[in-house]
Amino acid sequence: MAQGLNDYREALRRRIAASSGGIDLASMGPSNFPVDAPSVAATLGDVLQELKLQNVARIPILRAAVVDTTGVTLDWSQIGLMDRFLFRNKGPQSVWIAFDVGGPAVDAFVSDLSFEVQANESISIPLCQFYKIGCRCAAGSGTVHAVAFQATAGDLQGSIS
Secondary structure, eight states, X not given: OOXXXXXXXXXXXXXXXXXXXXXXXXXXXXXXXXXXXXXXHHHHHHHHHHHHHHTSOOOEEEEEEEEOSSOEEEEOTTTOOEEEEEEEEOSSSOEEEEETOOGGGSOOSSSTTOEEEOTTOXXXXXXXXXXXXXXXXXXXXXXXXEEEEEOOTTHHHHTTO
């Protein structure tokens, strides 16, 4: 004996037809195609799990160095890809920085290849990807601190898209 619509779920699912509207949907596929509830639930579950993984608190990984005209490299390559950082110049001289460049190779003058962080200034970039940061002073020396955060879950390629 039938108890409700749920008893006819499979029969109703098999009887759903492609849209017969005036728009030709043949190239796009049917607009009222049968929905397979278990696969939709699984997909939504995967999406939810991914969002939970991306919401994991990130561990700050610190680096500090004394920077001079020779240049130094703050390196996170042994840990992995970083996608967010806070950089602070605690010294009296301007420091130029560049992503994924060794310290001696940093252009210590105003150019497109580096960023200048002046004395007692800080910079925070929330969406970037890097393994190391090269630092160099044009003259004198200074101390720099950097706090970087590692990319997590599916954020590895999506953080700058």
